[in-house]
Amino acid sequence: MIKATVEPACTGQFSQLFLDYLAEKNELREFYSHFPKIENFEKLIAAKQFSQSNREILVEALERQYAGIDLTDASLAQIKSLGEAHTFTVTTGHQLNLFTGPLYFIYKIVSTINLAKQLKSKYPKYHFVPVYWMGAEDHDFDEVNYFKLDGKKYQWHTNQQGAVGEFEIDDSFREFLKTVPFAHQVFKDAYLSSKTVAEAARKYVHTLFAAEGLVIIDGNDVALKKLLIPVVESDLVDHIPFQKANEKTAALEQLGYKSQVFPREINFFYMDKGVRERIEKVGGQYQVLNTSMVYSESEIKDLIQSHPERFSPNVVLRPLYQEMILPNIAYLGGPAEVAYWFQLKGVFEYYQVPFPAVMPRNFAVILEPLAQKKQEQLGLSDMELFLDFEAWKKAHVAQNAILDIRLAEEKQQLTMLMTVASQRAVKVDATLESAFEAAKVRTIKILDHLAGKVRKAEERRLATDLNRMQTLKQMMYPDGNQQERVENMMKFYLADEGFIAKLLANFDPLDFNYLILKLENE
Template identity: 30%
Template sequence: MNVNPEPLPGGSALARDYIHHYEKVGHLYGGDFRNVDSRTERAAWLDSTEELRADRAGIAECLRQYNLELNPHPAVMESLALLEQQGTLVVTGGQQSGLFTGPLFVIYKAITTIQAAKEAAAQLGRPVVPLFWIAGEDHDWDEVNHTYVLNRTGEITRLKLDKADELRSSVSAIKVEEESWLQITGQLDDLLQESEFKPQIMEVIRDSSAEGYSMSEAFAKLIGSLFGRFGLILLDSADPGLRKLEAPMFKSLIEHNDELESAYHTAAGRITDSGYELQAAVTAGGANLFYIHQGARLLLHKEEGRFTDRKGMVSFSREELLEQLETHPERFSNNVLTRPLMQDYVLPVLATVLGQGEIAYWAIPQPAFEVVGERMPLIIPRMSFTVVEGTLHKHMDKYQLVFGDVLQGLDEKRKKWLAAQDELELERRFEDTKAAFTAMYEPLIEQLGSIQAGLLKLGANNKDKILDQITFLQAKAQDAMAKQNEAALRQWERIELSLMPLGKLQERVYNVMYYLNRYGPGWLDELMSIPVDYSGTHRVIYI
């Protein structure tokens, strides 16, 4: 396995500057994880503010109950025992739950979290445990209900899991019927090619959904089966057991809501004044909290001194909302701008692993941390990879292609290659023929016009029809040429489908199960052995 760095164009300018020019954007963040002094300072601050966070023992016990059910590996229990001890820090990563773990970047985010915690523990000389924060309270079902795999014939296939419930409930609250799980796992089984590892892979997948789990529960079981042995703790943000422990922070978010709103707007101004675009909406009157009403997750905003949703289904004064919190903490939920604050309250977060889009929007809550007595944790750019399989690499060498060619689009290079296969120079000869015909025929048409005016128009139409026939024959010849090179063109197509499916990076589309099925669980160990790199550089893995 060879690993090569590759520069990537595009992405958020703010995230790019965080990764490559931190000195330009440091005022928008809480420190640079890559700086050892920043880690030491953050650890010292966490030690001095232990009493400001949720009860450590209570959090550890809540997570123990959750992980015993879905992620019971002994290494996870050891991590939880450490978390229970004062002085243990946490590196977090997180994502919405996704079908069969979702796209590959989720796997890379978990790997980054584990590796960063291990490195920080060695540098600081104290326990640092990895934790994956499953955003199960999010309600965007259409964003998580599908995934993509390469099928047996090397084509991209979309798998989608349906649900009967039409409510905008949190993903963790949506129970998926066992019949639906059986159907979708059967489809995956049919798509994956036969391999020595397939029975084991499919057994793990079926076990994750056999009891009619929610998407979040199935996701947790799969992530646990892959990473539990590395001590990765799992947390579902929709876990009812957490809500009572989170209630003091929700209270603070309600009581200081106007100050928080002001802080978000201040940050938004700083970001735009620095020449960057906002990556998350900061709306006037936004409460940045959700309320669960009759199973639906409603975004609250402030209107005439009350907290209400856009459709007016609920309406509370500040005091009434606090009363609801006291009696029904399970009805409250964070949005993208308050979740970072909640995470910092629940856990002693040394650093959090983020993708580029997340790095950009995390600049918005930076001053809000201070409003609730916290400090922004350090941010680690998620490691990013593209996997190039051996046969694919041979094809790329055959056509003298590098990853950058695929990234920019292969159409032009493919056309040039196909044109080079034209030993008869058909393209040139057809164009020459059309030019020669036109040069000979147009003077004749003009002379015919002197005999009778109507012949001029008739001759022009006749010329166009002859040129159309020549062009038609040219297209047929090109089709025949393409058919003659059909096998080679399929190789070009396979390169593009594998490395830039749907015009996106491979890690943003394909699911890990294709690779585990082909290369076995040991493939994950190979990924874990790749040297860590928190520079945000994309790397290409040649198998």
């Protein structure tokens, strides 16, 4: 695999807030703690005062969550290291997409692992554990119940409701599995040996990344949720997160940036078996939407104390929860994630929870040998791969046409001829000037029409080049979307089990350029 890099802006896929952050614009400074440069992590480490009691709760929770998985001594040591004061985490998170979903799921984890390695090299007296936060509490099943491979969508249909992580691997899933006989054994083993989607996801992510020291955490844990009790109560009763998030959101909007998340007065869902629904306060009572559950303020407070696991944070409070239960110093995510963390700085400040380095995961497109051949045939630089197809086609046809497709010289000659003829004619009759001018306009329009025909003829002559570029664009942007947001990792992993190792060798989490990874012929 060969790595090339291009500027982020050339892809045209990133928000202005994200690009301004990467450019370290001063106007954004109040919305984060430290820019993710290797030298700034010493300050982040110093700021993260994480109690020993919380470390012990974390280790016990992880040991419980990993029960049933045969851990190596190295994996067990990674978990136990979190109980030590010199250990810190770097984290990424994502929903439980079927079979990992799009490629960027893998990119997030690889970026996080490599950041832990770079930090260890820079700060050897500390230990850094890469963490994948499973979005097991998410309930938007339609977002995660499929994966795409080589243009085909493979989708699991079930009537189960509630948090996706609690969905059972039932007969409907086993029937679905028969439709993907090509699936790698890693996934078949994980799903068929598990009771729930969360258990299966833990198993296949562990199999893929345990050798790199990755630790997988599920926030849907009673012991961990107990640490969140004060936040749950202040959110439901006093709406503090709503106030603080809105203050930062308004400040960002005043600078001209668009909001990525929209805080609510209550930012928790009620979650139980088969249920994950919003909580709303109506007339002094707390209602769980789409259910018959209604609680008074005293009843909801009692429920928070007795069953904190039934309260599931939404996107506004999930980052705070993560930082409260992990000795974390960096979060790696996509452009939208980086942007919405900025809306939450005030929430962190209120609860006196240190704000981590918020940084982009690596972004990449993979060019297989056929795509590279087409790039070479077209004589395209790496930067030119990201040109808009229509703009590129117009420029390419104009540059390689046998005849000037604009017929510019002919138009100029015609204009001169009509001007001379008009000058002679007006000597006979001054009223002829307007007639000649109108004729000139009509004739230029005829030439414009003919120029269009010439352009189309040149496009037909250059059809091979245009088809190559269209095919290349389809490889990079399947159905108009970024490859990393569409294709599943099995597109490459089935052909080469060393695929992840190659990503690890090429991704630099502190290089914020867009990567072009060129696969070599074996």
